[in-house]
Amino acid sequence: xxxxxxxxxAAGRLTTEEIEANFADLHPPLDxxxxxxxxxRCYFCHDAPCITACPTDIDIPLFIRQISTGQPEAxxxxxxxxNILGGMCARVCPTETLCEQACVREMAExxxxxxxxxxxxxxxxxxxxxxxPFVRAAATGKHVAVVGAGPAGLACAxxxxxxxxxxxxxxxxxxxxxxxxxxxxxYKTTDDFAAREVDWLLGIGGIEIAYGRMLGxxxxxxxxxxxxxxxxxxxxxxxxxxxxxxxxxxxxxxxDFIAALRQAGDLRALPVGRNVVVIxxxxxxxxxxxxARLLGAENVTLAYxxxxxxxxxSKFEQDLAASKGVxxxxxVMPVALEDGTMVLEYTADVDGRLQGTGxxxxxxxxxxxxxxxxxxxxxxxxxxxRGKIAVAGAGRSGIAGVWxxxxxxxxxxxxxxxxxxxxxxxxxxxxxxMQA
Amino acid sequence: xxxxxxxxxxxxSPNPFWLASAPPTDKEYNVRRAFEAGWGGVVWKTLGExxxxxxxxxxxxxxxxxxxxxxxxxxxxxxLITDRPxxxxxxxxxxxxxxxxxxxLIASIMVPCEEAAWKAILPRVAETGADGIELNFGCPHGxxxxxxxxxxxxxxxxxxxxxxxxxxxxxxxxxxxxxPNITDIRKPATAARxxxxxxxxxxxxxxxxxxxDLDNFAPEPTIDGKGSHGGYCGPAVKPIALSMVSEIARxxxxxxxxxxxxxxxxxxxxxxEFIALGAGNVQVCTAAMTYGFKIVEEMKRGLSEWMDExxxxxxxxxxxxxxxxxTDWQYLNLNYVTKARIDQExxxxxxxxxxxxxxxxxxxxxxTPDRTFEVIDAECVACNLCVDVCPVENCISMERxxxxxxxxxxGRVVQEDYANWTxxxxxxxxxxxxE
Numbered sequence: 001x002x003x004x005x006x007x008x009x010a011a012g013r014l015t016t017e018e019i020e021a022n023f024a025d026l027h028p029p030l031d032x033x034x035x036x037x038x039x040x041r042c043y044f045c046h047d048a049p050c051i052t053a054c055p056t057d058i059d060i061p062l063f064i065r066q067i068s069t070g071q072p073e074a075x076x077x078x079x080x081x082x083n084i085l086g087g088m089c090a091r092v093c094p095t096e097t098l099c100e101q102a103c104v105r106e107m108a109e110x111x112x113x114x115x116x117x118x119x120x121x122x123x124x125x126x127x128x129x130x131x132x133p134f135v136r137a138a139a140t141g142k143h144v145a146v147v148g149a150g151p152a153g154l155a156c157a158x159x160x161x162x163x164x165x166x167x168x169x170x171x172x173x174x175x176x177x178x179x180x181x182x183x184x185x186x187y188k189t190t191d192d193f194a195a196r197e198v199d200w201l202l203g204i205g206g207i208e209i210a211y212g213r214m215l216g217x218x219x220x221x222x223x224x225x226x227x228x229x230x231x232x233x234x235x236x237x238x239x240x241x242x243x244x245x246x247x248x249x250x251x252x253x254x255x256d257f258i259a260a261l262r263q264a265g266d267l268r269a270l271p272v273g274r275n276v277v278v279i280x281x282x283x284x285x286x287x288x289x290x291x292a293r294l295l296g297a298e299n300v301t302l303a304y305x306x307x308x309x310x311x312x313x314s315k316f317e318q319d320l321a322a323s324k325g326v327x328x329x330x331x332v333m334p335v336a337l338e339d340g341t342m343v344l345e346y347t348a349d350v351d352g353r354l355q356g357t358g359x360x361x362x363x364x365x366x367x368x369x370x371x372x373x374x375x376x377x378x379x380x381x382x383x384x385x386r387g388k389i390a391v392a393g394a395g396r397s398g399i400a401g402v403w404x405x406x407x408x409x410x411x412x413x414x415x416x417x418x419x420x421x422x423x424x425x426x427x428x429x430x431x432x433x434m435q436a
Numbered sequence: 437x438x439x440x441x442x443x444x445x446x447x448x449s450p451n452p453f454w455l456a457s458a459p460p461t462d463k464e465y466n467v468r469r470a471f472e473a474g475w476g477g478v479v480w481k482t483l484g485e486x487x488x489x490x491x492x493x494x495x496x497x498x499x500x501x502x503x504x505x506x507x508x509x510x511x512x513x514x515x516l517i518t519d520r521p522x523x524x525x526x527x528x529x530x531x532x533x534x535x536x537x538x539x540x541l542i543a544s545i546m547v548p549c550e551e552a553a554w555k556a557i558l559p560r561v562a563e564t565g566a567d568g569i570e571l572n573f574g575c576p577h578g579x580x581x582x583x584x585x586x587x588x589x590x591x592x593x594x595x596x597x598x599x600x601x602x603x604x605x606x607x608x609x610x611x612x613x614x615x616p617n618i619t620d621i622r623k624p625a626t627a628a629r630x631x632x633x634x635x636x637x638x639x640x641x642x643x644x645x646x647x648x649d650l651d652n653f654a655p656e657p658t659i660d661g662k663g664s665h666g667g668y669c670g671p672a673v674k675p676i677a678l679s680m681v682s683e684i685a686r687x688x689x690x691x692x693x694x695x696x697x698x699x700x701x702x703x704x705x706x707x708x709e710f711i712a713l714g715a716g717n718v719q720v721c722t723a724a725m726t727y728g729f730k731i732v733e734e735m736k737r738g739l740s741e742w743m744d745e746x747x748x749x750x751x752x753x754x755x756x757x758x759x760x761x762x763t764d765w766q767y768l769n770l771n772y773v774t775k776a777r778i779d780q781e782x783x784x785x786x787x788x789x790x791x792x793x794x795x796x797x798x799x800x801x802x803x804t805p806d807r808t809f810e811v812i813d814a815e816c817v818a819c820n821l822c823v824d825v826c827p828v829e830n831c832i833s834m835e836r837x838x839x840x841x842x843x844x845x846x847g848r849v850v851q852e853d854y855a856n857w858t859x860x861x862x863x864x865x866x867x868x869x870x871e
Contacts, residue, residue: 046787108784
């Protein structure tokens with residue numbers, strides 16, 4: 001076995017047992033009694049703030065009440081009617097900044113109802129039993145193209161299929177799921193859940209997925225528009241922002257590190273540096289940093305250019321990183337990466353502009369990961385807004401018959417937001433197709 | 437430090453907490469454990485007549501109702517009186533009483549409604565040295581089908597008759613245990629007093645079916661696919677028991693008749709409430725069955741603590757203190773005008789008060805887009821529902837409008853004097869002013 005302190009980048013720093021323990025479920029499922037106790041804490045608020053805080057508007061008090069009356073599968077249906085990826089969202093939603101932050105018990109006691117875990121209890125109950133809860137409407141004869149089998153595309157496709165439309169999803173990669181499959185921390189979605197959830201979702205019928213088909217590659221928007229009654233773009237952000245410093249080429253993309261980890265059969269075979277530096281302050285940065293530690297990196301530093309309270313990652317995620325031994329340094333910017341040393345410079349906010357103070361710090365860095373944001377790879381004639389596809393209403397792009405949603409459109413880049421946008425676009429597409 | 441010693445009907449016990457006649461008092465072993473744990477007295481599990489003992493079902497005999505986290509709120513049972521031979525029970529009672537002379541030991545009895553049956557058993561009970569007897573006229577299941585238990589307790593004439601037999605054939609205190617499965621508790625209590633009873637104890641259990649198994653469509657507890665109604669007890673029945681105790685305490689025909697309060701006593705506070713309504717002591721069963729005998733320790737310490745705070749040296753110092761404040765609706769002061777007040781600092785913005793008031797009451801709470809909830813005095817009838825549904829204690833309270841203030845709902849000036857329905861102009865029965 002490689003010694004945990006082996007210099008440089010090496011695989012097998014930890015034992016199989018250590019790896020298994022490190023990558024176990026972050027929030028283990030509630031058992032039935034725990035779920036009933038947790039459900040009982042819900043006050044069934046009037047016009048509940050948690051519903052307002054949920055991007056998919058799940059009727060949270062209703063589904064929790066259904067759990068407490070002994071019907072977790074009915075609760076799951078309440079969830080899935082609004083959010084077909086409710087199982088994944090139960091695992092990966094930053095509930096601490098969404099429903100659970102809005103929970104009145106958070107205000108009252110600093111301890112919200114465990115909405116995320118209850119949602120998982122309900123959706124797990126349904127998915128364990130297999131079978132798909134929704135039924136397709138009669139075929140409409142319409143055929144819609146969905147580009148991207150990520151959360152937005154899948155939510156859109158499912159809703160369209162339910163309405164009786166035929167859907168073909170064009171996916172660039174060889175697996176569906178998008179960031180659910182290739183992004184996110186492994187400890188949030190264990191046991192191949194992303195793939196199982198897509199299989200289950202496709203149980204609605206009427207959805208075909210064509211793999212290895214990439215828009216801008218062998219696929220053109222014009223051709224899609226010609227061959228289908230409508231097009232929904234649920235594509236991801238293909239480009240990663242570079243670090244503007246000498247040595248950027250020596251760094252790697254945090255998203256690629258995470259994708260490799262998610263796809264690895266044996267995590268012990270995955271090489272990781274003894275000293276790892278992650279540049280960035282969002283969820284991707286935390287996911288990469290924590291997992292580097294869990295793979296056995298001795299020192300992992302998260303370097304963020306502004307104050308801690310400006311980080312994209314929630315307080316919960318920051319605390320998680322700290323609890324796993326990640327050192328967070330704020331107010332530093334990358335200056336150079338040379339000969340295994342990451343040079344950072346402290347920053348100060350001067351009249352709203354971030355500037356280097358001249359004071360530097362140097363960290364040993366066998367592996368540097370970039371996580372300072374991603375960009376949309378520009379696509380033909382589509383109008384852009386802040387670098388993303390400009391949309392109006394429920395995802396209507398500037399081109400007739402083309403809708404878009406998810407990370408490629410403005411708005412928060414969250415699974416749950418993507419699901420909401422895909423679902424709403426599907427309703428709009430359906431209305432448009434049925435009117436024609 | 438308050439003295440918890442009570443002297444109920446001349447029967448002394450170190451505290452007012454007795455175990456009711458029920459499964460926990462069926463055997464010497466249990467009763468010794470109870471006394472070691474500190475219980476002031478026990479009413480032994482009901483004895484039947486000499487001969488072959490009754491039998492119990494061999495399947496489940498209890499059903500339950502739960503609150504949050506499986507907290508047991510109500511228990512239902514279909515167990516009958518003791519299923520052990522009379523002789524065994526009597527021998528055990530005598531031994532226990534001899535070993536615990538300072539504790540109260542009462543024999544509960546249920547035999548057929550014939551004088552001979554009572555004459556036969558009473559001397560044998562007397563021989564045990566028991567401090568008194570309790571007549572089980574309450575059990576609503578099983579025995580009642582054989583003309584005993586609540587079948588007697590539902591007929592005041594029988595109560596009076598059997599009580600009289602007992603008084604004639606037994607020289608120690610006779611307590612009559614009443615069933616709540618009647619329309620007016622004052623009638624059986626009056627009958628008991630007329631028969632010479634030294635006290636009544638109430639309530640026995642309430643006819644109940646706790647739940648239905650929706651797979652087998654059978655009542656719980658289910659015995660081979662069938663179920664029978666049982667007797668309901670536990671915290672859920674306390675309000676019913678308190679009301680019945682208060683009626684006997686207030687009724688001119690039974691006022692002053694000693695009462696042993698029973699029904700959902702779980703904490704010292706429950707006991708204090710029964711005693712304030714006129715009970716001289718309390719009997720406990722479900723709390724002990726749920727938590728074990730040790731629970732009496734909290735009851736004793738709690739009651740003692742509260743009595744010290746209130747300055748009561750002995751339990752009898754506050755017996756019945758709440759009775760004068762129990763009145764009929766028609767005598768409630770209609771000039772007492774209150775309005776709900778919401779403490780905005782304490783409010784957690786759940787909106788339950790709003791939903792309750794808007795949907796089911798008087799539309800007297802306004803809600804702003806930022807979820808601030810304010811009472812609309814012009815609509816508030818002071819019903820208290822908002823207080824009751826609010827999950828935060830003391831967040832919503834009722835504030836009295838001072839005399840001279842105008843009630844925005846009625847536009848009337850609040851009067852200082854007391855006025856009730858009996859003289860209200862809307863009351864057709866109110867005395868008319870002389871023409």
